[in-house]
Structure formats: structure tokens, C-alpha cells
Amino acid sequence: MGLFSLQGKRAVITGGTHGLGMAMAEGLAVAGAELIITGTTPSKLEEALQYYKGKGYTASGYLFDVTDEAAAIENIAKIEAGGPIDILVNNAGIIKRVLAVDMPVEDFRRVIDVDLVGAFIMSREVAKYMIGRRCGKIINICSMMSELGRTNVTAYAAAKGGLKMLTKNLATEWAPYNIQVNGIGPGYFATSQTAPIRVDGNPFNEFIISRTPAGRWGDPEDLAGTAVFLSSKASDFVNGQIIYVDGGILATIGKPSNE
16 A cells, blocks of 8 residues: 555544535545544435445444534444544534624533534544554644634634644644644635635635635645545654645735735
8 A cells, every 4th residue: 555545444524524524535535545424414414425425435424413422432432343443533613703702601612612622522532442553543623723813713713722732732642652643724715605705806705815825715625635644654753733724824924915
């Protein structure tokens, strides 16, 4: 097998039913991995599985909320009974766009629970099996909000900043067991959710294109290569890192207004 081959590997992707999670899952499948997808909506999970299987990928699905500790423990045990989990991609996440002064505490806690605590629960339980085998790959889906602030996303930024440090700490604890824990920080991507603002004349569309050195929104497929790299033997000595797939946004202060 080549450095980037995932033949014979089993990958759990939380929230792999749509958007960027689906794009990364498909990238892993193309590299040879068996997909195990989790979700919380039966119709979305079934639709995603039909898509994967229609492409000829080996895929199965589990319906549970990653913040439900008992459900996570139970379902991870079921998955492990069918074979080892070699790769875990903690992609499940939510965002609530509310000004900090207007945000109810229960909404703040829910974002932290899904985006940060859920990733901890999944990582902890999967790592118990990986430690016994002395190998494994865990990928946390961070964000540019792991590094930058922005109006209306206080809870999300707090969770993604925490996820960055969770990644580094888990890498530190589990590296002796040959487990690599890394993160991917997506920039702004062309998805169904961003379609309404990705139109000529929309101020945010113009801002993203001008702010991104690459001069475009990311394509979901742009994440696939990074996901495959961090899941494969090619990244065996890469640990505790966050790779930002952002077209160069974090590398620059931006263009002056008169340029």
C-alpha cells in the first residue's frame, strides 16, 4: 500500500451526512476506507448512505447525538464489534448566530456541547480501543474561528478555540500509543448553506473573495486531500497540528482599500 492508501481502514465520520463532512468522507472512501457515518436525522442519514452506496463505497450509518455520552459509548462498542475504528473524524457541529449580549446561556451551552464536548466524548471512547491497538488517527474539524473572532459567533468561536487546544492536549497524551490527533480548519467554502450569499453584488461574497489570497471560495473537495493525509500513514509523525485549508486567509492581513 502507498503512503496515502486507506485500503482496509475503517473511518467514523460524525455529521457525515451533508456539506463538508460528506466531502471529507467521500475523499476517505476514494482512498479506500470503509465509511461509518453518524447523524441525528434519520432521513438525512438514509439519503447520505444511499449516495455513498450509489458511488460504490462501503458505508454504514448510526443514528445518535454525539453529546449523549451513553449513546456514544453504546454505538462505538457496536462499531468496534464489526472491526477496528482506525480513523475518527469529529465533524459534527452547530452554530448559532446571535450577538453575545443577546445569547441565552442555554444556546451557548448547546454549541459548546455539540462542537467541543461531543468531540471529547467521541475521542475518549474511540481512543480506549486505539490505545489497546497502539495505533489510530483522530481528526477534529476546527475553524478559522479557532484563531479569529467575528461578530455573532461567540459560542462557536469559544468552542472551536477549545477544540484546537483539545486537539493539542489529546495528541500529547496519546502520542506514546502511536495515535495522531490533528485538526483541520476550513476557510469559507461553497456549500448549500452559503449559496444564498455567494452571488455577485452580495457584500459578504465580495469580502470573502477579496480577503482570500486565492480569490475564491473553497470547493468542498479541497478538504478531501487534507483529510486523507491526516488519516494515512503519510502523517504518522504529524501530531497536535491544525491545518488551515483557507486559501491563505490566515496568512495575510488583507489588501489595503486602495489596492
